[in-house]
Amino acid sequence: MTGTRARRTVVSIAVSAALACxxxxxxxxxxxxxxxxxxxxxxxxxSAPPDPATPSAGGPALSGxxxxxxxxxxxxxxxxxxxxxxxxxVMGRELSLEATGALGWRDGLTGTLTIxxxxxxxxxxxxxxxxxxxxxxxxxxxxxxKMGDAFADRVGGRHWIKYVYADLEDLDGAGAGFADQMRxxxxxxxxxxxxxxxxxxxxxxxxxxxxxxxxWSGTVGGSTAQTVDIWxxxxxxxxxxxxxxxxxxxxLTQTAYYSDYGVTVAAERPPASDTxxxxxxxxxxxx
Numbered sequence: 001m002t003g004t005r006a007r008r009t010v011v012s013i014a015v016s017a018a019l020a021c022x023x024x025x026x027x028x029x030x031x032x033x034x035x036x037x038x039x040x041x042x043x044x045x046x047s048a049p050p051d052p053a054t055p056s057a058g059g060p061a062l063s064g065x066x067x068x069x070x071x072x073x074x075x076x077x078x079x080x081x082x083x084x085x086x087x088x089x090v091m092g093r094e095l096s097l098e099a100t101g102a103l104g105w106r107d108g109l110t111g112t113l114t115i116x117x118x119x120x121x122x123x124x125x126x127x128x129x130x131x132x133x134x135x136x137x138x139x140x141x142x143x144x145x146k147m148g149d150a151f152a153d154r155v156g157g158r159h160w161i162k163y164v165y166a167d168l169e170d171l172d173g174a175g176a177g178f179a180d181q182m183r184x185x186x187x188x189x190x191x192x193x194x195x196x197x198x199x200x201x202x203x204x205x206x207x208x209x210x211x212x213x214x215x216w217s218g219t220v221g222g223s224t225a226q227t228v229d230i231w232x233x234x235x236x237x238x239x240x241x242x243x244x245x246x247x248x249x250x251x252l253t254q255t256a257y258y259s260d261y262g263v264t265v266a267a268e269r270p271p272a273s274d275t276x277x278x279x280x281x282x283x284x285x286x287x
Contacts, residue, residue: 010154013131014161014281016122017145021136021163023089023254024099024115062195066202070195070216076236077188080261081106085113087257092250095120099136104265105186108140111265137267141165144270160275167279187238187258193228194218206231208239209257237261 062070082104090096096119103111116133117123126132130150137144142164152159194200197218206215213231220226226245233239241256 010151010284011281013126013147013151013154014276014278016126017134017147017161018163018278020095020097020115020117020122020134021113021138021143021145023091023095024087024097024113024136062197062200066200067195069202070191070200073230073232073236073238074188074191074195077191077238077261078105078186080237082111082261082263082265083187083258084260084263085111085256085258087254088118089252089254091120091252092247093120094247094250095122097123101136102260102263102265103138103186105188109138109143109186110140110267111138112136112267113138137270139267139269144275146270155276155281158274158276160270161278161281162270162275163278167277187241187256190228190230190238190241190243193220194230196220197228203229209259211239213239 061067082102084102085099087099088097089099095117098116098118099113101111101113103109103113113136114133115136117126117131123132131148134148135146137146142162145161145163146159147161149159194216197220200216200218203215203217206213208231211233213233215229215231217227217229220228226243229240229242230238231240238258240258241254243252243254245252
């Protein structure tokens with residue numbers, strides 16, 4: 001493999017890891033380019049569309065009894081500060097994955113998820129490179145993705161990729177939405193979406209994982225319409241969230257379950273000697 005091709009492969013892996021880390025937390029936005037794309041498109045693929053929590057008509061936040069109920073959910077979930085998370089995400093033909101772990105949001109996004117590729121073109125590419133699962137650690141200033149030995153062999157034995165939010169925002173303005181979405185992936189953000197959504201309605205009471213819950217549904221605006229459904233227990237805490245929309249590669253669906261609110265969350269910064277910086281990888285591919 002030539003030096004240029006090797007660098008492009010490394011950057012493609014890094015972009016795929018970034019996409020997985022983002023989609024494991026939130027279904028909002030459109031995917032980055034596939035891992036097999038050229039290095040030139042890899043840097044721009046870290047972009048994301050406008051935040052779908054913004055109402056397309058610019059209307060006011062939801063009012064009345066429904067608004068009061070959802071604001072109580074937002075406040076209770078926000079105060080809880082952390083939870084265990086299980087999610088599945090499908091992004092058209094490009095990617096499907098599963099994620100499990102715990103996330104906290106009291107002082108910025110923190111936590112650790114195990115992300116497993118289960119299908120799609122990105123998963124096929126990563127599988128050929130010997131990576132079917134990775135660990136993602138989220139800290140307030142950056143997140144880290146642990147790759148396999150095949151990746152480490154290409155970057156001097158380093159297993160982790162570091163993505164600094166500020167660096168993403170400096171990528172010619174393309175990474176700002178990406179970074180914002182990563183930092184706004186906590187369960188109460190879904191409630192904020194519904195508070196600015198069209199056609200919000202209380203569907204009714206349902207049993208979700210053995211718990212009595214109230215089901216809410218609405219359509220949020222943005223570059224494309226997207227539906228958000230949440231199931232809330234009697235403590236005003238989210239038990240389940242489903243987001244559905246469309247991307248350039250097809251249908252997007254994410255289902256997430258939340259439990260053990262208030263759980264202790266830990267996310268240690270990986271050793272610098274075992275970490276490659278995403279911005280430096282991008283700079284190296286242009287040389």
